[in-house]
Amino acid sequence: MATTKSPNTDSTITIPTHTKAWFYSEHGKPSDVLKLHPNWSIPQLKDDQVLIKVVAASLNPVDYKRMHGMFKDNDPHLPVSDERLLAHKPKNLSFIEAASIPLAMETAYEGLERLGLSAGKSILVLGGAGGVGTYVIQLAKHVFGASKIGATSSTGKIEFLRKLGVDLPIDYTKENFEDLPEKFDVVYDLVGETFKS
Incomplete structure (x- = not known):
């Protein structure tokens, strides 16, 4: 576990060093390439990246197309996100509702x-x-x-x-x-x- 200060409060945040993660390292059918790793190392972040705790997620056609390799030229498979692509979840939405809306x-x-x-x-x-x-x-x-x-x-x-x-x-x-x-x-x-x- 690692600890860091929250940017918006004086509280301390505990960040795990490992987590469970679904991943794929090659393109293909989900049943062939999607794997569960029980002890995935949390990556070291660059200054313009953030670590996201997934509470809810939505799957869209682009997700299976990416997994099947339709975007090989620009799909880096990074497990972190560029902070400029993120927004705060509105307080009046649940995590499930918020996950279903953006795409x-x-x-x-x-x-x-x-x-x-x-x-x-x-x-x-x-x-x-x-x-x-x-x-x-x-x-x-x-x-x-x-x-x-x-x-x-x-x-x-x-x-x-x-x-x-x-x-x-x-x-x-x-x-x-x-x-x-x-x-x-x-x-x-x-x-x-x-x-x-």
């Missing part, structure tokens, strides 16, 4: 910016009941000022879309969104639909 929210927001969504434009969200889709809907409505929001989901999630503020919920098991008479200024595709030409 999905960033993906939703950046996509809407790239689409050029602005006040008065309409949007169709394909896959509206998923993690990113729910943020796309809320951001489109409350931040970007969309005039009309349509979204697809399965039958059981149609009411959920309505509660999020979707004007035109579309049950993709019963309707083909391409056959609808309504037209939209932009389409945010979260499922990789193939459009008819």
